[in-house]
Each structure stands twice: as structure tokens, then as C-alpha cells.
Amino acid sequence: MGTAPVREVHDLEHERFLEEVHSFEFWFHSVEGYLSGTTYGHREETVDDSPSGAVDRQHLITVLSNYCIGEMAALEGASGLIAIAPNQLTKIFLSTQVADEGRHLEVLLHRMRDLGVKYPAQEADRRASRGLKQFRHELLRLVQGRDWEAAIFAQNVILESLEFAVFRAHAEGADPVTKEILDGIIKDERRHIGFGENELGRRLHAAPHVRTRLARVREELDHLILDMLEDSSREIGVEPDRKAELARAYLQSVERLGFT
Amino acid sequence: MADTIDAYSIQNWLESCPQSYLMDTEYGHGPEEKEPDFILDNEVVLEETIKATVQLVVGERCALSASSGLINAAPDEASRRFLATQTLDEARHVEVFTHRLYDLGVKKQDLEGTIQRYANPNLVKFAEILLEKVDRKDFVSGVVGQNIVLEGMAFSVFEMMHAMNEPVNAKFAHTLSGTIADERRHVGFGENRIGSLIQQHPEKRPEVEQMQKEMSYFMLATFADAFRNNQTANELEAAGIERPHSEYQGVDLGTMEPEEMEQVLADTVLKEFKTRLGRIGIEYQTPARP
Ligand SMILES: [Fe+2]
Ligand SMILES: [Fe+2]
Ligand SMILES: [Fe+2]
Numbered sequence A: 001m002g003t004a005p006v007r008e009v010h011d012l013e014h015e016r017f018l019e020e021v022h023s024f025e026f027w028f029h030s031v032e033g034y035l036s037g038t039t040y041g042h043r044e045e046t047v048d049d050s051p052s053g054a055v056d057r058q059h060l061i062t063v064l065s066n067y068c069i070g071e072m073a074a075l076e077g078a079s080g081l082i083a084i085a086p087n088q089l090t091k092i093f094l095s096t097q098v099a100d101e102g103r104h105l106e107v108l109l110h111r112m113r114d115l116g117v118k119y120p121a122q123e124a125d126r127r128a129s130r131g132l133k134q135f136r137h138e139l140l141r142l143v144q145g146r147d148w149e150a151a152i153f154a155q156n157v158i159l160e161s162l163e164f165a166v167f168r169a170h171a172e173g174a175d176p177v178t179k180e181i182l183d184g185i186i187k188d189e190r191r192h193i194g195f196g197e198n199e200l201g202r203r204l205h206a207a208p209h210v211r212t213r214l215a216r217v218r219e220e221l222d223h224l225i226l227d228m229l230e231d232s233s234r235e236i237g238v239e240p241d242r243k244a245e246l247a248r249a250y251l252q253s254v255e256r257l258g259f260t
Numbered sequence B: 001m002a003d004t005i006d007a008y009s010i011q012n013w014l015e016s017c018p019q020s021y022l023m024d025t026e027y028g029h030g031p032e033e034k035e036p037d038f039i040l041d042n043e044v045v046l047e048e049t050i051k052a053t054v055q056l057v058v059g060e061r062c063a064l065s066a067s068s069g070l071i072n073a074a075p076d077e078a079s080r081r082f083l084a085t086q087t088l089d090e091a092r093h094v095e096v097f098t099h100r101l102y103d104l105g106v107k108k109q110d111l112e113g114t115i116q117r118y119a120n121p122n123l124v125k126f127a128e129i130l131l132e133k134v135d136r137k138d139f140v141s142g143v144v145g146q147n148i149v150l151e152g153m154a155f156s157v158f159e160m161m162h163a164m165n166e167p168v169n170a171k172f173a174h175t176l177s178g179t180i181a182d183e184r185r186h187v188g189f190g191e192n193r194i195g196s197l198i199q200q201h202p203e204k205r206p207e208v209e210q211m212q213k214e215m216s217y218f219m220l221a222t223f224a225d226a227f228r229n230n231q232t233a234n235e236l237e238a239a240g241i242e243r244p245h246s247e248y249q250g251v252d253l254g255t256m257e258p259e260e261m262e263q264v265l266a267d268t269v270l271k272e273f274k275t276r277l278g279r280i281g282i283e284y285q286t287p288a289r290p
């Protein structure tokens, strides 16, 4: 037998890489580093310096409400995607994502409870923006339509990139407990974005016509995302010039896949 | 509801498995632990072991589809989050049993082919009955089918396998003890959550009972195939290897005929079903014996 063609060798290495990063084992060792010793997303000794003024407190609760609905959408999306995932490896990765999104939802609801909200899930639903709820609805529609590429694009690229940009901006100026919670979530979201880019990058390479379909999905969802960015920036108190930066951070993720 | 949130929270899950019994494991066992030579060196025993492990992968794949599929059917947040942890547990089980197949010499590219070749058709039927309920987003039937019937079966099968492996295969016994700990949580959730739902939806009872009866039949048929056609005991005897005298449900597995072992397992699982179903207000239905 001669040596395998270069492409095959490369594919094999890539397979091995995916096998590793999409496994439970990989997830387990990743989260071990930043979740051990935390309770509901933060260390117990972290001083809770949450806003004491009524207005600021309400503001934070509204922001967290939106995050909760985003995480609910991600939990529903990721769990629904397991049914249509093309192989065992992607099913396993999505299962780790399901647990991550469930955790995000849990720590955020818990944070709302800390801030005095008695029924956080109901409150989140009451306060969250219409655009976000519409996005949640659209995402579920794509998942139920069993459109793997479009649903992964909407969830692991668009939604995750939005969350990543917003959480990072918010964490910078947040109170210590909220910051720790967000920092932990951001680490998870980075893995989810990586999965989306990897999964779609390969598919776009192999079947360029998928790009046209995804561009249409993006067109439908982009205005919702940019509206949500606008809302979130206002609520987390982002300066106008940083707002553009936020939008850029979101757009960059989408552009990495070749969408301009 | 507050108690349910705490007991079934992701926080509780993080503390009870990743930060406890999964610490320092690799694919469910110690990094140094290996499959024993008496399996790897004997073709017949190896094939039987692969065949048995395939059934575990099939069962766990079904549990993964069911637990993830039920998240969007769950009527409350706490159940959703519990099912999120269960989804991850089941994915882990799929992964560790798949890795066992690799350790037994199955090539990665032959994984699906091996599963197709050896998957027991009765077990596939068993899974289909449950997944049909999940597909219809029928939460009550889905949770009974999954967290009581499927998990109850898995729990007893794992315990029996654990008893048989502990003296001779520390690696696989280790893998099994972690999965048993997970399944115990899953069964507990089924009982606690579904009891009140059954009370709210008494009209679901006949359908749930019928499902349990059908699933139980295919479970027994799977057991029958697994024990009656198994060559392991004969092969070990021919090779002069004494079977370990493991105790399970008060009997010595090392001296029993395969048919007797089948009987003990079937009786144990069905008894468990009866008790657990009774606790949630479902009348146990005796299945036909294959
Ligand atoms: Fe998330
Ligand atoms: Fe995420
Ligand atoms: Fe399992």
C-alpha cells in the first residue's frame, strides 16, 4: 500500500480532532477548570455588590430576563437539534451544549432570585423583548423543520455570537457576582460557537449551494439580532461608540464563515 | 416546587457526578484499567462481549434521543433542566460504551456496521415504542417509558453485569458503577415528577399501561435472545476458566445456567416495575412471555 493521499490524511486528522473536541471527556475537562468550587455560577466568597438603587436593580433584572429567554431558546434549540444531528459525535457535542444551556438558564434564574424576583421564569417571560421572543420562535421553527444547517447557523452562529458579544461587554462593567456568572457562560459559548463554525465551515466547503440558503436565513434574522443588540446595549449601558464595536464583534463571527 | 428545583438542579448534578465519582476517570474508568485477557484472547468470548456491549449502546442511544426529545415537551422549567443533565448523562453512557467497543477491537469506521449487525431487533422494537411517544411530545408516557421502564431495565441489567464483572474485570465494573449511579438519579426523577402528573391526567393511564406491557414484552424477548444464545459460559468452561461466584439477588451467578440467569433478571426487573409503577399510581400489566 502506498501512502494515503494528502487530503485523506488531513481528513483523518480532522476526524480525530473532532472526535476529541466533541466528546463528553473534552467537555468534562474544560468545565472542571472553571466550574469547580462555584455554586450557581460564582464562588460563594464573592461579594454581592449588586445595584442597591431601585432603578438600577430593575434594569439589571430586565437585562437578565432577556438573557434567560436567550438561554431558553438555546436549550430548546440544542435539545431539538439532537434529533436531527447527522452522527453520534454531533449528538454527543450537542448534549454537552444542552447541559451548558440548562446551566446558563439556571444560574441566571438564580441570580434573578438573588435580586428579589420571586418567580424568575415568569418574570423573564414578562420582561424579555419582543424581538428575542420572535427569534426564539424562528429558531424552533428551523429546528422543527429539520433543517440542520439553517438551525445550527441560527443557533450556534447567530444567537451564540450575539450572546458572546453582549455578555462580554456586560461582564466588563458588571457587579462581581454577575461578572463571574457571565465569565463562566462566555467560556461555554465559545465552545458552542466553535462547533457551529466547524460544522458549517466544512459543509459550506463541500456544498456551496448551502451558502445561498443560509444567506436567506441570515437576512430574515439579522434585523432581529441588530434590534436586540441595540436594546441590550442600551440596557447594559454601553457607550455609543462601543455599540458599533459590539455589532462588529457579532458580524465578525458570521463573516468568518464567508458571509459579508 | 423549591425542593424539586434543588434536588434536580444542574448545580446538584455538577456536585454529585463531575465533581464526585467521575473525577479521575477516562471514559468512565481509571486510566490504567484494561479489558482482561480472557476476553481479548478468546474469539468467541470477545464476540459475545462486543454483542452485549452493542445492546448497551443501542439502549443508551434510545435514552439519549428520549431525554433530549422530552425537554421541549416538559411542562415546567425544573423538569427541563433535570432532563438537560440526563441528556448529558445518556450521551456520556453512549460515549463510554462506544469506547468499550473500540477497546474490544472494533475499528472506528466499523462502529455503525457493528451496531447494525449485532443490535437485537427486539431491543430496537422496545426503543421504537418509547420514541414514538417522545416524537409525539407525550411527556407523561415518555417519562414513564424512559425513566421507569427503560431506566428500570438498564439499572437491573447494569447491576447484574456489575456483579459478574467485579471479580474479573475491574475496568468494566468501574464504568458500570458510574452509569448505575446516574441511572439511579434518573429513575428517582421519573417517580417523583410523574406521580403528580398522572394524578392530573388520569385519562393517560390506559395508554401508559399498554405501553409498559408492550415494552416489557420486547424487553423479555431481548433477554431471552441474550441469554439463550450466549456461548460465553460454555467457552469459558472449555478453556478451563471458572466463572466467578458473583452474588446477585441472593443467587450465585457462577453456578447458574444461562436460562436461570435470564429468569432471575426478568423477575427482578418486572418486580421493580411493579413497585415503581405502583408508587406513581399506574397498574402494572403482566406482559406475555416470549
Ligand atoms: Fe448559553
Ligand atoms: Fe450556547
Ligand atoms: Fe443511560
Ligand SMILES: [Fe+2]
Binding pocket: B063, B089, B090, B151, B182, B183, B186
Ligand atoms: Fe438513564
